[in-house]
Amino acid sequence: MQIHLSDILSKEGKVVEQQVDFEKEELSFSGDTYRILEKTPVNLRITNQGNQELLLEASMNLKLAIPCGRCLKDVETCFCLDFSREADMKISDEERQEQLDENNYIAGYELDVDALIADEIVLQWPMKVLCKEDCKGLCAVCGKNLNTGECGCDRTVLDPRMAAFLDIFEQFKEV
Ligand SMILES: [Zn+2]
Ligand SMILES: [Zn+2]
Incomplete structure (x- = not known):
């Protein structure tokens, strides 16, 4: 889901709250693809902090099928996301790409909500997934x-x- 940011940027102090659908059915991480079992809509709040800087706040819950590290059985793994990011709209796409490592969720005046969420999931990816401690x-x-x-x-x-x-x-x- 793409969100246009030009309207929010036009007025300092403007806040936009929106519920948007997460459109992906699966997620990729380290070259593997994982099925999304359940997901809530994304609660998104964008604040124009002035000086062409935006505060992006997002929350959602989702459940992924991640294979057990020992027996490969799918384990339902929950992600409870509630995070914020700052976006400086004064810098160019190229400069932003350098700051946000590989996953670029802002291009021009468009925010790619799916990419923003996927980026956070990668940060929260568990070190080890087991179907049970003594698998x-x-x-x-x-x-x-x-x-x-x-x-x-x-x-x-x-x-x-x-x-x-x-x-x-x-x-x-x-x-
Ligand atoms: Zn055997
Ligand atoms: Zn197992």
Whole structure:
């Protein structure tokens, strides 16, 4: 959903409140695509703070299907968004692109609400998603989901009880 900003910019102190639909059905993160299971409309409030500067405030809740880090089963993951951003309309699109890293949600006098929300979701993306704390994961030999029972494979090297330690190890690697 695109919001035109020229009208808001015409008057200092002007506040516009609007409820808009989030039009995406899925979201991309780090090259993977995730299904949106539920979403509320976006409550958007734009304030002209003077000097061609806007305050953008947005809130919405949504639920994404993110695969469990061990067994790959989809986990319903909630995002409760309530955030604000400042936008300096005096700077050019090129300068803005440098400031807002890759996800550019303002182009000219248009605000792309979907891009703004997607940008915030990326910031709030969880470090690790598990279907349950003690998820046993998949058998490294046959691929069976070990939460549903043993398969009888010899996994002396990759014991599922080691999964928790491996997770910690992975976290150290990421740092
Ligand atoms: Zn799991
Ligand atoms: Zn197995």
